[in-house]
Amino acid sequence: MIQMFHVTKSYPGDPPVLRDIHLDIQKGEFVFLTGPSGAGKSTLLKLLFLAERATSGQVLISGKNIARLRESGVPYLRRNIGVVFQDFKLLKNRTVCDNVGFTLDVVGTPRDVVRQKVAQILKRVGLEHKIDVLPPKLSGGEQQRVVIARALVNDPAILLADEPTGNLDPALTLEIMDLLCDVNTRGTTVLVATHDASLIARYHKRTLRLERGTLVAEHDVGLKAAARMAAG
Numbered sequence: 001m002i003q004m005f006h007v008t009k010s011y012p013g014d015p016p017v018l019r020d021i022h023l024d025i026q027k028g029e030f031v032f033l034t035g036p037s038g039a040g041k042s043t044l045l046k047l048l049f050l051a052e053r054a055t056s057g058q059v060l061i062s063g064k065n066i067a068r069l070r071e072s073g074v075p076y077l078r079r080n081i082g083v084v085f086q087d088f089k090l091l092k093n094r095t096v097c098d099n100v101g102f103t104l105d106v107v108g109t110p111r112d113v114v115r116q117k118v119a120q121i122l123k124r125v126g127l128e129h130k131i132d133v134l135p136p137k138l139s140g141g142e143q144q145r146v147v148i149a150r151a152l153v154n155d156p157a158i159l160l161a162d163e164p165t166g167n168l169d170p171a172l173t174l175e176i177m178d179l180l181c182d183v184n185t186r187g188t189t190v191l192v193a194t195h196d197a198s199l200i201a202r203y204h205k206r207t208l209r210l211e212r213g214t215l216v217a218e219h220d221v222g223l224k225a226a227a228r229m230a231a232g
Contacts, residue, residue, distance in 0.1 A: 007057035035210035082151030
């Protein structure tokens, strides 16, 4: 589903952000991507939905090398990849319905169909009663649920989440993570970037670690973190 071969990302005058990355995530997997701030987690996610392009190497989504994808093909790629950001990126003067249905509007979906699909996805995240509310009137947890609904409204095959709980308190963090796990059980491939060791310990998912732009040898970070927490 997601593969990288010898992927490097660098900017002129700076050391590489990512160095010779090899990655293989199968369809339907839930994977944590961890590492300290500045390790390259966000950059790696950006390569997958072409917010950035690799300097060298191959990036494959469902067997297709997107590193060679023309700009005209980028919108189609993004219809199959949902993205959840830490800072929400919601339009504050537009309703929840407008925010969630934005990508459907862009491709010319009839307005009545948009509202129907938005209502369905909001029900999944427990916010169907907030469909006509403006984002500033929502709590932080509710806003993040809107972001997840927006990412899922097109039924994407892949969901990428970049520190999706970074601005939330512990109780809301678990609510959002449980929601992402539910999305995964329905068949969506989920990749979550986080530096929160407690989440990795709690959910026991396959975990990849970046250090200084290099993907270190894969091991079960989650179980080791759980053991450390139990011992402490």
